[in-house]
Amino acid sequence: MSKVLHRNIAEPPPVAVRAEGCRIFDSAGKSYIDASGGAAVSCLGHGHPRVLSALQEAMSNLQYVHTGSFTHESQEELAEILVSSAPENISHAFFVSSGSEAVESALKLTRQYFLEIGQPERRHFISRRQSYHGNTLGALAVSGNAMRRKSYQPLLMSTSHISPCYAYRDRFIDESIEAYGLRVANELETEILKLGPETVAGFIAEPIVGATLGAVEPVPGYFRRIRDICDKYGVLLIADEIMCGGGRTGDMFVMDSEKVAADIITIAKGLGGGYQPIGAMLLSNQIATAIRNGTGSFMHGHTYLGHPLACSAALAVQKVIKDENLLTAVAVNGARLIDGLKQGLGQHPNVGDIRGRGLLIGLEFVKNRETKAPFEPSWKLNQRVKQEAKERGVMVYPMPGTIDGIFGDHIVLAPPFTTSVSDIDAIVSAVTDAIPSAIAGIPN
Ligand SMILES: Cc1ncc(COP(=O)(O)O)c(C=O)c1O
Known part of the structure; x- marks a missing residue:
């Protein structure tokens, strides 16, 4: 019996022994196309030779230093590359080991910024329902993923949640897209006024909502209005x-494509592509200046900040994305994937919405396309689809609770940018086949 506390304690998953390109091989000799890149992580697939050799070189040069005493080349160069490709207002990067750590850093930096500029009463954070920002207590407190919050609610700091921007379900029939976007963005102003404007520190949102809603894009004008508020x-x-960042949707930064500047941007998954655990918080010059003119240091740290191997892997990943022109590959592969899915499933009575941008694609399932009524949660349709796709040799990312944390089912597809045309077609065919089979398995 396994001594590992697996996600399902009673049922350890298959043992992965090797991975190559977009395929993972298990100990029974079965291979799987990694159509979700794990959790939208593996942007270059597995075993990219340039990343492997960068890691080997880094490993033989410098394995670890503490950032309180040293910096190192890969951290400096990675920061240069990210800051120069980020929106203009961004001036610095802070490297951590995961997405949750990046979000914790963002929350604490926000608080410290207001202390530095003499506004100590600012302490409240506002976020959106049906968003996910991480599993550590601060990140979970701002997350709007009801399922993940439920058990830990008594431990979470008090935060406010406004509506997501989820036009598929929440736009009124006679409402224009723009009017819908303004209506839900205006909830932020209402909440700020309710809390007292002088007490609100930050608003956090996923520009394209990934896991919890299933690749939901904002409507035009939504983030412009949010920025103005x-x-x-x-x-x-x-x-x-x-x-959604790091090139997954065809742009290095989604907020750049929205033409709206954020004060802080968190990135992680595609940054290191899974070759090493790494996340980053990018901050504006305004915040950096407040720290420089104030206490001079961010009061937050971890032992593995700016880890040399993690930074080297991420640096190599970022160089490969640029040198191999992979943002174009994201656009081309993404169009082929979504077109194929729409062709195969666009008229399916139980596929309510096929959506997303680039290689971040979501499929939302419904019992009835007209009413958009969801399936009974106890049927775990999202898990059934995962299982059917897995039997066809394709891994997808399933999620329940699309609508409110309880009702609704979707899957996310996020294959590597480097996936071949024939593998994109294989994903389309397996998913198109898996969904009707999963639905057929549901009791009447
Ligand atoms: C948008 C978003 N933020 C934060 C996180 C947390 O990242 P991690 O699991 O690396 O802690 C995730 C993970 O899925 C995410 O999708």
Whole structure:
């Protein structure tokens, strides 16, 4: 019996022994196309030779130093590359080991910023329902994933949650897209006024909502209005691009494509592509200047900040994305994937929405396309789809509770940018086949 506390304690998953390109091989000799890149992580697939050799070189040069005493080349160069490709207002990067750590850093930096500029009463964070920002207590407190919050509710700091921007379900029939976007963005202003504007520190949102909603894009004008509200009340805007950033949707930063500047951006998954655990918080010059003119240091740290191997892996990943022109590959592969899915499943009575941008794609399931009524949660349709796809040799990312944390089912597809055309087609065919089989297995 395994001594590992697996996600399902009673049922250890298959043993992965090797991975190559977009395929993972298990100890029974079965291979799987990694159509979700794990959890939207493996942007280059597995075993990319340039990343492996960068890691081997880094390993033989410098394994670890403490950032309280030293910096090192890969951290400095990675910061240069990220800051120069980020929106103009971003001036510095802070490297951690995960997405949750990046979000914790963002929350604490926001608080410290207001102390530095003499506004100590600012302490409240506002976020959105049906968002996910991480599993550590601060990140979970701002997360709007009801299922993940439930058990830990008594431990979470008090935060406010406004509506997500989820036009598929929440737009009124006679409402224009723009009017819908303004209506839900205006909830931020209402909440700021309710809490007292002088007490609100930050608003955090995923520009494209990944795991919890299943690749939901904002409507045009939504983030512009959010930015205006933040500016009006002096609230910092934190863009959590941990899943959607790093090129996954065809742009290095989604907020850049929205033409809206965030004060802090968090990234993680595609940053190191799974070759090493790494996340980053990027911050604006305004915040950096406040720290420089104030206490001079961010009162937050971890033992493994700026880890040399993690930074070396991420640096190599970022160089490969640029040198191999992979953002174009994301656009081309993404179009082929979503077109194939729409062709195969667009008319399926139980596929309510096929959505997303680039290689971050979501499929939401419904019992009835007209009413958008969800399936009974106890049927675990999302898990059934995962299982059917797995039997066809394709790994997808399933999630329940799309609508409110309890009702609704979706899957996310996020294959590596480097996936071949024939593997994109194989994903389309397996998913198109798996969904009707999963639905057929549901009791009447
Ligand atoms: C948008 C977003 N933020 C934060 C996180 C937390 O990242 P991690 O699991 O690396 O702690 C995730 C993970 O799925 C995420 O998708």
